[in-house]
Amino acid sequence: MDKRKDHELLREAGKMVDRCDRCGTCLPVCPLFGVKGVEATSARGKNTIARALAGGGIEPTREVLDVVNFCLLCRACVDTCPAKVPTDEAMVDVRQHLTDLAGGADVKYRLIGGVLKRPGVVKAAAAALSILRRSGLNGLFPYGMAPEEYTRAHFLTAFAGPAALGQKAPPSAVTVTGRTKVAYFRGCGMEMMFPEAAAQTRDILKTTTSLLVKQNVCCGLPHLAHGLREEFLSLARQNIRLFEEAEVVVSDCASCGATLKHLSSFFADDPAWRDRAAAFSGKVMDLTEYLEKVGYLPRQKADVVFTYHDPCHLVRGQGITRPPRELLKAAGSFVEMKEADVCCGGAGSFHVDYPDAAAQILEKKRRNIEKTGAAVVVTGCPGCLIQLAKAAKASDGKFKAMHISQVI
Amino acid sequence: MITEEIKQKIRDIVGTDHVLDSELNRFGYSYDSSFIPLLPANKPDLVVRPLTTEEVSRVMVVACEHEISVTPRGAASGRTGGSIPLKGGISLCLDRMTRIVELDERNMMVTAESGLRTIDLYNHCAASGLFYPPDPASWKFSTIGGNVAENAGGMRAVKYGVTKNYVMGLEVVLADGAVLRTGGKAIKNVTGYDLTSLFTGSEGTLGVVTQALFRLIPMPKRRGTLEVMFRTLDDGCRTIHTMLQSGVVPAAAEIMDRTCLEVVARHRKTDLDPEVGACTIIEIDGDDDAALETQAGRIEEAAKTCGAVAFRTARSQQEADDIWAVRRGISSAVAALAPNRIGEDISVPRDAFPEVVRRIREISEKQGLPIAVYGHAGDGNIHPSILCDLGKPGEEERVHHAVDDIFAAALSVGGTLSGEHGIGITKRPYIVNALGDVGVRTLKAVKAALDPKGILNPGKIW
Numbered sequence: 001m002d003k004r005k006d007h008e009l010l011r012e013a014g015k016m017v018d019r020c021d022r023c024g025t026c027l028p029v030c031p032l033f034g035v036k037g038v039e040a041t042s043a044r045g046k047n048t049i050a051r052a053l054a055g056g057g058i059e060p061t062r063e064v065l066d067v068v069n070f071c072l073l074c075r076a077c078v079d080t081c082p083a084k085v086p087t088d089e090a091m092v093d094v095r096q097h098l099t100d101l102a103g104g105a106d107v108k109y110r111l112i113g114g115v116l117k118r119p120g121v122v123k124a125a126a127a128a129l130s131i132l133r134r135s136g137l138n139g140l141f142p143y144g145m146a147p148e149e150y151t152r153a154h155f156l157t158a159f160a161g162p163a164a165l166g167q168k169a170p171p172s173a174v175t176v177t178g179r180t181k182v183a184y185f186r187g188c189g190m191e192m193m194f195p196e197a198a199a200q201t202r203d204i205l206k207t208t209t210s211l212l213v214k215q216n217v218c219c220g221l222p223h224l225a226h227g228l229r230e231e232f233l234s235l236a237r238q239n240i241r242l243f244e245e246a247e248v249v250v251s252d253c254a255s256c257g258a259t260l261k262h263l264s265s266f267f268a269d270d271p272a273w274r275d276r277a278a279a280f281s282g283k284v285m286d287l288t289e290y291l292e293k294v295g296y297l298p299r300q301k302a303d304v305v306f307t308y309h310d311p312c313h314l315v316r317g318q319g320i321t322r323p324p325r326e327l328l329k330a331a332g333s334f335v336e337m338k339e340a341d342v343c344c345g346g347a348g349s350f351h352v353d354y355p356d357a358a359a360q361i362l363e364k365k366r367r368n369i370e371k372t373g374a375a376v377v378v379t380g381c382p383g384c385l386i387q388l389a390k391a392a393k394a395s396d397g398k399f400k401a402m403h404i405s406q407v408i
Numbered sequence: 409m410i411t412e413e414i415k416q417k418i419r420d421i422v423g424t425d426h427v428l429d430s431e432l433n434r435f436g437y438s439y440d441s442s443f444i445p446l447l448p449a450n451k452p453d454l455v456v457r458p459l460t461t462e463e464v465s466r467v468m469v470v471a472c473e474h475e476i477s478v479t480p481r482g483a484a485s486g487r488t489g490g491s492i493p494l495k496g497g498i499s500l501c502l503d504r505m506t507r508i509v510e511l512d513e514r515n516m517m518v519t520a521e522s523g524l525r526t527i528d529l530y531n532h533c534a535a536s537g538l539f540y541p542p543d544p545a546s547w548k549f550s551t552i553g554g555n556v557a558e559n560a561g562g563m564r565a566v567k568y569g570v571t572k573n574y575v576m577g578l579e580v581v582l583a584d585g586a587v588l589r590t591g592g593k594a595i596k597n598v599t600g601y602d603l604t605s606l607f608t609g610s611e612g613t614l615g616v617v618t619q620a621l622f623r624l625i626p627m628p629k630r631r632g633t634l635e636v637m638f639r640t641l642d643d644g645c646r647t648i649h650t651m652l653q654s655g656v657v658p659a660a661a662e663i664m665d666r667t668c669l670e671v672v673a674r675h676r677k678t679d680l681d682p683e684v685g686a687c688t689i690i691e692i693d694g695d696d697d698a699a700l701e702t703q704a705g706r707i708e709e710a711a712k713t714c715g716a717v718a719f720r721t722a723r724s725q726q727e728a729d730d731i732w733a734v735r736r737g738i739s740s741a742v743a744a745l746a747p748n749r750i751g752e753d754i755s756v757p758r759d760a761f762p763e764v765v766r767r768i769r770e771i772s773e774k775q776g777l778p779i780a781v782y783g784h785a786g787d788g789n790i791h792p793s794i795l796c797d798l799g800k801p802g803e804e805e806r807v808h809h810a811v812d813d814i815f816a817a818a819l820s821v822g823g824t825l826s827g828e829h830g831i832g833i834t835k836r837p838y839i840v841n842a843l844g845d846v847g848v849r850t851l852k853a854v855k856a857a858l859d860p861k862g863i864l865n866p867g868k869i870w
C-alpha cells in the first residue's frame with residue numbers, strides 16, 4: 001500500500017480527534033471505561049492517543065494498536081460528545097493506518113476477511129462455517145459460542161399456545177404494489193448464525209412485496225473495522241452494482257444496514273462511484289424501518305413479555321428506536337429495560353479478542369434484562385444476538401434471546 | 409525516576425493491577441481538560457489507583473520518604489491543569505474510591521469517598537428526598553474530591569452557593585501519610601482553625617482528600633425551566649438583574665451569546681432566528697406549582713420590559729433536560745469551533761456583568777479574535793472563550809494580550825481571576841496581580857508548613 005495514503009488516513013483521523021476538548025463527557029458512557037476504569041480505554045483516552053500519534057508525540061507501537069483495537073465502535077461516546085467527535089471512525093482509520101504500516105492486517109482478520117468476501121459464502125453458509133472452524137477462528141461469528149438455536153417454532157409453542165394463536169393480529173392494511181422493487185440484503189452473520197431468523201425475515205418481507213433476492217457479498221464492515229480497507233471498498237462496489245435495479249434494500253442486520261447506509265461517505269471523492277454509492281445508500285432500510293413504512297402488523301399477538309436491546313448500529317448508527325418497540329408492543333407486551341442502548345460487548349469480534357471486558361459488559365446487560373422480568377429479549381443484529389444468547393444461557397432459562405423477525 | 413524497588417513497594421500496597429507504568433498508560437494521565445498543550449506530554453512516572461484511605465496513606469509514606477512528587481487526580485475534568493503531573497512522579501488517581509460511606513438522614517448529611525462522581529452523590533441523596541446543590545456543568549463525570557479541591561461552583565450557585573458551602577468535614581491524607589480529620593457534624597464549630605475551609609479549594613497542593621462530609625438540604629418539591637431569547641447579551645443581563653432586584657432568586661440563571669447559540673443550532677441541525685443575539689436559561693424551584701407560576705410570571709414580566717424576543721417554559725422533564733444539556737455541553741461545543749480555544753473563568757460582582765461583557769467585546773475586536781461568551785449570569789461568573797489558531801504566526805501573542813486584557817478588565821471592576829476552575833497552571837502568572845505579594849507569601853507559608861518537602865502537586869497556583 002502506498003505510504004502517502006497511509007498518512008492521509010492518519011491525518012484524517014487527526015483532524016477528527018483534534019476537535020476533542022478532553023472534557024470527559026464521554027467517560028461515564030463508554031462501556032469499556034466502565035469496566036476497566038483506565039484512561040486509555042475511554043473514548044477521551046483513545047482520541048488523545050490518536051491525536052498524539054498524529055502529532056508525532058508518540059510512536060506507532062503495538063501498544064497503540066491494542067489501544068485503538070480496544071473499542072466496540074458502539075458510538076455511545078459520539079452520541080453524548082458535545083463536540084461530536086467521531087471516535088469510532090477515528091479508531092477505524094488509525095487501525096487501518098497502523099496495519100498498513102505493519103504490512104497488512106493481522107493474519108487472523110485477513111483469513112476471516114477472505115472467507116467473508118468470497119461471493120459464494122452467503123449461499124454456502126455451511127461451507128463457510130466449516131472453513132471458519134477449520135481455521136480455528138471462532139472469529140467474527142464464533143460458532144463455538146453460538147447459542148442453541150431457538151426458532152420461531154419453539155417460540156410459538158412456548159409462548160403463543162393455541163389460545164394466543166387464535167388472536168391473530170389483523171393483516172397489514174397497506175397493499176404494496178408489485179412495482180415497488182424491494183430487495184433483501186443477506187447478511188453474513190444472519191445467514192451463518194441465524195439462518196432460521198433470516199428465513200423468517202424473507203417470509204415477512206414476502207407478505208409485503210414480491211421480493212428480489214440477490215447473491216450479495218458481505219457488507220464489508222468486518223474488513224473495514226480491522227484494517228482491510230481495500231477489500232471493504234471492493235465489496236462495496238460489488239454490492240452497489242448488484243442492487244442497482246432495486247428501489248429499496250432491506251437489511252435485518254443492524255451492522256450491515258448501518259454500513260450500507262454510510263457507504264456513500266466512503267466514495268465522496270471518487271467521481272466514478274460517488275453518485276452510484278449515494279443512490280445505493282439512500283435506498284437501504286432496516287427491516288423495522290421498512291415494516292413501519294408499509295404498516296406491517298405482526299402475524300400474531302402472543303401472551304409474552306418482551307424487552308428490547310438496541311444494537312449500537314441501529315440506535316446510534318441509524319437512529320432507529322421506535323419501530324422495533326412498536327412492533328413488539330403489537331406482538332405481545334413490552335417492558336423497557338434499563339440502559340437498553342448500552343453496547344452488549346459483542347461488537348464484531350471484540351468479544352473474541354477481549355473476552356474478559358466483553359463478559360463484564362454482558363453481565364451488566366444480563367442483570368438489566370432479568371430485572372424487567374421479560375421472557376424474551378429481542379434485538380435486530382446477529383452480533384448482539386450471539387451475546388444475548390450467552391446472557392440467556394447464563395440466566396438459567398429466565399429469558400430467551402431472539403431476532404425480531406422470529407417474533408413478529 | 410522511580411526505581412523498580414519503590415514501584416514494587418507501591419504495587420504491594422495497592423495491588424499490581426492498579427499501578428500503571430506503560431508508556432501509553434502514563435500518557436493517559438498526562439493531561440486534563442485545560443488548554444495546556446498535549447505535547448510535549450507531562451507524563452507521570454507511575455499511575456497509582458488506590459482503593460482505601462489506608463492505601464493512600466501508605467503510598468504517601470513511601471512518596472515522602474523518597475521525595476517523589478504526587479499529583480492527586482479525580483476525573484481530570486479540571487480546566488486549569490490542576491491534575492497534570494508537571495514534575496512527573498506519581499499520578500494518584502482517586503477514581504476507584506467511590507463508596508458512599510453514610511447517608512445520615514436525621515442530620516441531613518452524607519459522607520462519601522473522594523472518587524465518587526458528583527451526579528452519583530446527587531442521585532443517592534435525591535432518592536431520600538435530600539438535595540446536594542453544587543452542580544458544576546461537569547457533574548456527570550467530575551469527582552467530589554475534584555469538586556472539593558477546586559471548590560467547584562455550578563449553575564445553582566446563585567441561590568444555593570458553591571461546594572464549600574456544603575463541606576462540613578474532610579478526611580485528608582497529609583504529605584507525610586498522616587490521616588487528618590477535620591470538621592464534623594456539629595453545625596457550629598469554632599474549635600481551632602477552620603481546616604475544612606483551608607483544604608477546600610487547595611487544588612491538591614496541601615493534602616489528598618479521601619472522604620468528605622457534606623450537609624444537605626431538603627429537595628425542592630417542584631422545578632421549572634425557562635428559556636428566554638434576547639437581541640443582545642445586555643438585555644439578558646438586565647433581565648437577570650431586574651429579576652433579582654425584584655426579589656425573585658432563581659435556582660440558576662445562565663446566559664450565552666450568539667456564537668454559542670450558533671454551535672448549538674448547528675449540532676441540532678436547526679435554524680437560529682437572525683434576530684436572536686443571546687439566550688438565558690433559568691431554573692426556578694419551589695414548594696408547589698403556584699410558587700413556580702408566580703416566579704415564572706415575574707420573570708416573564710422582567711424579560712418583557714428588557715426586550716425579550718421569545719419566552720419558553722419547559723413542559724416536561726425531558727424538555728427541561730434537553731435545555732440544560734445544551735448549556736452543559738456549550739463549553740466543549742464552542743471549543744470545537746477553532747483549532748484552539750483558550751477558556752477563561754473570571755468572576756465579577758453581579759452588577760458589573762454587562763460592563764465586563766462589553767469590554768470583552770472590545771478586546772475581541774481589538775485583537776481580531778472571536779471570543780464566545782457564556783456564563784453564570786446569576787452570580788457574575790463568566791467564561792469567555794477565545795477562539796484561535798495558535799499555529800498561525802502572531803496569534804499566540806494576540807491571545808496573550810487578550811487574556812491579559814480580560815483579567816485586567818475583571819480586576820478593574822472588583823472581580824477576580826477564577827470563579828470556579830481554580831488557578832492550576834494556566835493562571836499562575838496572574839495570581840500576584842490578584843492577591844498581591846503578601847497574599848502569595850501567605851499561601852506559600854501555609855504550603856511550607858503542611859508540605860515541607862513540596863511533594864504535593866508541585867508547580868501549581870503560584
Ligand SMILES: Cc1cc2nc3c(=O)[nH]c(=O)nc-3n(C[C@H](O)[C@H](O)[C@H](O)COP(=O)(O)OP(=O)(O)OC[C@H]3O[C@@H](n4cnc5c(N)ncnc54)[C@H](O)[C@@H]3O)c2cc1C
Pocket residue numbers: 022023024440441479480481482483484485486487489490491502522543544545546549550551552553554555556557558559560561562563611612613615616617618736739740828829865
Ligand atoms: C465541560 C466542563 C464543564 C465544567 N463546568 C464547571 C462548572 O460549572 N463549575 C466548576 O466549578 N467547574 C467546572 N468544570 C471544571 C471541573 O470539572 C471542576 O474543576 C471539577 O471539580 C474537577 O473535578 P475532577 O474530579 O475532574 O478533578 P481533576 O481535574 O482530576 O482535579 C482537579 C484538581 O483537584 C485536585 N484533586 C482532585 N482530586 C483530589 C483529591 N481527592 N484530593 C486532593 N486534590 C484533588 C487535583 O490535583 C487538581 O488540582 C468544568 C469542566 C468541564 C470539562
Ligand code: SF4
Pocket residue numbers: 019020021022023024025026027043044047077080081082083084085087740
Ligand atoms: S470525545 Fe467528546 S466527550 Fe469525549 S472528551 Fe473529547 S470532546 Fe469530550
Ligand code: SF4
Pocket residue numbers: 029030031032033041042043046070071072073074075076077078087088
Ligand atoms: S465507540 Fe463505544 S467502546 Fe469505543 S470509545 Fe466510544 S463508547 Fe467506548
